[in-house]
Amino acid sequence: xxxxxxxxxxxxDIIFKDEQPTAAVPGGSVFNGIISLGRLxxxxxxxxxxGNDRVGQTIKQFMSDNGVNTRHICMYEDGRTAIxxxxxxxRNDAEYTFYKDYPKARLDVEWPEINKDDIxxxxxxxxxxxxxxxxVKEFLDYAxxxxxFIYYDINFRSSHLDEAAELYSTIIxxxxxxxxxxxxxxxxxxxxxxxxxxxxxxREVAPHCPYMLCTDxxxxxxxxxxxxxxxxxxxKIQTVSTIGAGDNFNAGIVFGLLQCGIRRDDLxxxxxxxxxxxxxxxxxxxxxxxxxxxxxxxxxxxxxYIQKLKNN
Numbered sequence: 001x002x003x004x005x006x007x008x009x010x011x012x013d014i015i016f017k018d019e020q021p022t023a024a025v026p027g028g029s030v031f032n033g034i035i036s037l038g039r040l041x042x043x044x045x046x047x048x049x050x051g052n053d054r055v056g057q058t059i060k061q062f063m064s065d066n067g068v069n070t071r072h073i074c075m076y077e078d079g080r081t082a083i084x085x086x087x088x089x090x091r092n093d094a095e096y097t098f099y100k101d102y103p104k105a106r107l108d109v110e111w112p113e114i115n116k117d118d119i120x121x122x123x124x125x126x127x128x129x130x131x132x133x134x135x136v137k138e139f140l141d142y143a144x145x146x147x148x149f150i151y152y153d154i155n156f157r158s159s160h161l162d163e164a165a166e167l168y169s170t171i172i173x174x175x176x177x178x179x180x181x182x183x184x185x186x187x188x189x190x191x192x193x194x195x196x197x198x199x200x201x202x203r204e205v206a207p208h209c210p211y212m213l214c215t216d217x218x219x220x221x222x223x224x225x226x227x228x229x230x231x232x233x234x235x236k237i238q239t240v241s242t243i244g245a246g247d248n249f250n251a252g253i254v255f256g257l258l259q260c261g262i263r264r265d266d267l268x269x270x271x272x273x274x275x276x277x278x279x280x281x282x283x284x285x286x287x288x289x290x291x292x293x294x295x296x297x298x299x300x301x302x303x304x305y306i307q308k309l310k311n312n
Contacts, residue, residue, distance in 0.1 A: 003118040004254055005148075006034040007047040007139060009126040010073075011082040012055050015094075015241065015293060019087075023293045026059045027084070029124035029155050032244040032295040033251035036285060038067035039302035040255055045069040045112045047139065051081040051101070066296075072112050078103035092239045092290075093217075096159070107135040114146040117263040119254050123153030123182075125160055127174060128167045140177045149257070149264045152178035152209075153250050154187040161190055175208035179264055182213040182250060197222055198229070211267055213279070215249060217242075221279055230272065232279050237287055244295035245286045251296075252282035259309070 008030030015023045026035075031046060038044045046068050050056035052075040059081065063070050080101040086094040114120070120143045127136045143150060152174050160167070171191060175181055188200040197214040201224040205212045212224040218239075221232040256262075256278030262270065284305070288297050297305075 001043050002258060003043045003045060003112075003115070004034070004037055004121060004258075005045045005047065005112055005114065005118060005143075006030040006121045007127065007136065008122065008124055009082065010046070010048040010050050010059055011084050011098075012059065013084050013086050013243065013295065015243070016085060016087045025293070025295050026062045027243070027295045029126070029153065029247055030121050030250075032247035032289075033121060033254070034068055035063070035066050035296040036248050036251040036289070036302070037255060038063075039297060039299050040251075040306060041067070041302075042255065042258065043069075045072060047072045047107075047109060047112070049074040049076060049102075049107055049109075051075070051079050052077050053080055055081040055083070066299075069112070072109045074107050074109045076103045076105070076108075078105075086243055088241060088243075092241050094241070094243050096157075098159075102131075106132050111139055111142055114143055114148050116147040117149050118146070119149045119151060119257065121151050121153070121250060121254060122174070123250070124155040125157065127152075128160075128170050133170065137173075140174075144177060147264065150178045151180050151250065151254060152182070153246065154181065154183040154191065155246065156187045156191045158186075158190055164191055167191075172204070172208060175205055178209045179267065180211045180213065180253070181205050181209045182215070182246075182253070184246065185214065185216045185219075188214075198224070213253070213282075215246060221283065223275060223279065225267075225270075227268070227270075230275065232276070232283070234283055235287070237290060239290040241293050242290055244289040247295065248289040248297060249282040249286040252280075252285035253278055255285070256281035 009028045013027040082100040085097040188194045194200045210226045214222040223230045
């Protein structure tokens with residue numbers, strides 16, 4: 001069974017609606033997708049860090065309860081688990097305030113075993129952070145040597161806009177590691193100052209990674225490949241929270257790759273109907289998570305989703 005290994009931050013999201021706290025849920029960009037994949041029965045591991053405090057222990061237990069291998073978590077003593085305040089606006093999009101107290105020594109973990117075509121999920125500022133980059137690069141070099149399938153979600157927030165020029169070379173380096181890059185229209189605007197996804201693909205992504213997915217909030221999905229480009233319609237839904245939308249789109253894509261048996265060497269020969277199936281899983285998971293206050297799909301939805309696939 002192919003494994004999925006996520007590398008990214010772990011955080012406690014305290015979610016506010018109308019200036020009142022409504023939920024406190026474990027989160028993190030890659031983390032949210034890994035939890036959903038664990039609930040779908042995938043073999044999942046998370047490489048991350050938390051404080052060895054009450055919040056950190058709660059998050060670790062939450063991961064275990066959802067089928068996530070927790071043997072590769074750095075639980076530090078000198079610092080506290082990160083917390084974010086997520087304020088939902090009228091469209092249920094979040095504006096964040098972060099509280100972080102990290103130690104000097106970061107990500108002191110042993111890497112998990114990786115086999116050919118295991119899928120590595122990475123993204124967000126975690127894999128760009130200069131304090132973590134040497135360790136992240138060490139892991140990515142190892143994953144590439146083992147011929148892992150690497151999925152990279154840019155997820156570049158406006159809060160790091162002043163670092164865009166400084167981080168540019170690191171993002172390009174990540175493109176070089178990746179087999180599929182996923183970015184939003186906002187990512188390309190913040191990072192490259194480009195409003196047209198096709199221009200972003202041709203100018204910035206394709207020279208390093210030939211496969212790119214572009215999402216646009218509640219807009220349609222665009223796929224860019226050397227074999228051609230395609231657009232996939234997204235049905236409009238009533239949202240409760242969009243916090244985990246992109247993260248669960250990523251989870252759905254990874255789940256679809258596993259379900260369809262797509263490996264790294266299969267990408268150049270993927271058919272349109274295979275891409276449609278894979279992207280359909282991404283849309284389904286993202287749509288579901290937007291209809292709840294939680295950052296990942298529910299266990300009930302996961303069970304029903306698996307049963308539906310078996311019946312078909």
